[in-house]
Amino acid sequence: MASPCPEASFDVLYVVREMGKQQFAVTSPEVQLFCYLSCLLGLYDGRPVADWGYEFAATPSIAPFSTACGDSLEALEFKRFLHEKDGAYSITASGVTELERWGRLSLFRGRIAYLSGATGAATAIPVAALSNGVALDPQIVRATRLHDSRPLLEEVGLSSVYEQFRALESALGGEVRDFMVPAVVWLSYLLRQEEKNAENPSGGR
Helix, strand or coil: CCCCCCHHHHHHHHHHHHHHCCCEEHHHHHHHHHHHHHHHHHHHHHCCCCHHHCCECCCCCCCCHHHHHHHHHHHHHHCCCCCEEEEEEHHHCHHHHHHHHHCHHHHCCCHHHHHHHHHHHCCCCCCCHCCCCHHCCHHHHHHHHHHHCECCHHHCCCCCHHHHHHHHHHCCCCCCCHHHHHHHHHHHHHHHHHHHHCCCHHHCC
């Protein structure tokens, strides 16, 4: 088994624990979803994509997708930090202990606000709707239309996302203390736009 990416392992373990607190056992695609949203919140906060530690792609069958997250799920289950049943993951007692130990390391501390914001969004938006909202990310929409695998979060494809984030930052104003707020506002905006486009197809994207 290849050595998993440390950042992805921390993110995966954190997501599974936080969703477990909401009595929600997450599947692999849902873990990928929250990790991706966390990365986007880092971008919103001005963090360079290259600093995130691992990459995402859109594939014909799943988007967003990260090989690093998939490998981490497998490794964490093997180490019995996670438990998998019927395709859904929950954190074990040893996993909680390990996550608390990792969380004290400087390598991971700066990620927690984004991960907390992403998983916290699920308290305001149902996970299914949250997934639909992320699928409306302009990069994923483009990849889906092409029916092909392609990297996400490349600078050339981020212009629309940055434009939306600038408008969001202007609307929210001031320093963001809880990244759940921009996550919920942005996803709600994308979902409302999709509803409008469905009601008025001639005026769609």
